[in-house]
Amino acid sequence: MKKLLAIFLFVAASMPLMANAETKIGIINFSEVMAKVPQKDAINQKLKKEFTGREEELKRLGQEIETARTDYVNNVATMTESQATEKKRSIQQKMSDYKLKEAAFKEDVEKRSREEQQKLGTQIRNAVESVAKKGGYNLLLDRQAAPYIDASIPDVTEQVLAELSK
Template identity: 30%
Template sequence: MKGIGISTLAGVLLAVFAQTAAAEVKVGFVNSDRIMKEAVPAKKAQQKLEKEFEKRDQDLQRMAKQLQGMQEGLEKNGVTMAEGEHRAKEREFNDLNRDFQRKQREFREDLNQRRNEELAGVLERANKTIKAIAEAEKFDIIFQEAVYASPRIDITDKVIKALTETK
């Protein structure tokens, strides 16, 4: 529902309520954030990503410690070093720092891309599950975004349970 204005939403609701004026309207709500945090497929996707990127993350942490050590060495011994040696150490530090920044940026970009891929799959499964529940229980409309939703119409737990059962 992101991107839909209040007037458009009001028009849609008005149309739904007008068509079913004589019948009772069944409305539901799903908390997408909870599904992406609590559903088994979402948790498995997160674990898969952590495992996939673990080695690169550890390499970056090692590089960061190495940089920190080099910087501390330069600060501590910089005054007593010969000018040529000091310049060489600074150059080495700057080269490593550039390499670290590049690898860190690539890591974030790759991680974000893979996270989007994994979460798109989870979202697709969640939407199919929501639709199946809506059809089975004869919901007229189910919202995924709302400022407020009564716990009475919240079907998030049903969706999470259904996603767990349909591994």
């Protein structure tokens, strides 16, 4: 109880000191930063380059399946029962392979995309921190997080974007 009272008295006594400290606040429009971040295009190009081969393979496999289906539908009447069964199983096997490859492809793309987004998030946090330190800000808020922001509060969005461009 005495410790609690001592803590309360310390906090109460230091309140005027904290009130006198100059607090510098700024705002950032994070949605604008995310839309305009220069690294976004480079990330998209990197991922596209990384997965183009697998995407092309999936397209080729899909076309093979469609061709085999069309061939089966057009020629099933002239096939023996065993030929028709064999052809049908072959198509089903190709479809199964396609679905597995497609699921693995999507999973890999999502994983790599998340990894790149995390790297970008770290770069953005570092840029925000750098701008805050250079500008002497104690607090930077997202424009969309506050219901009202006075026009006199500086917007550092462009500064953050400039820092990310370096």
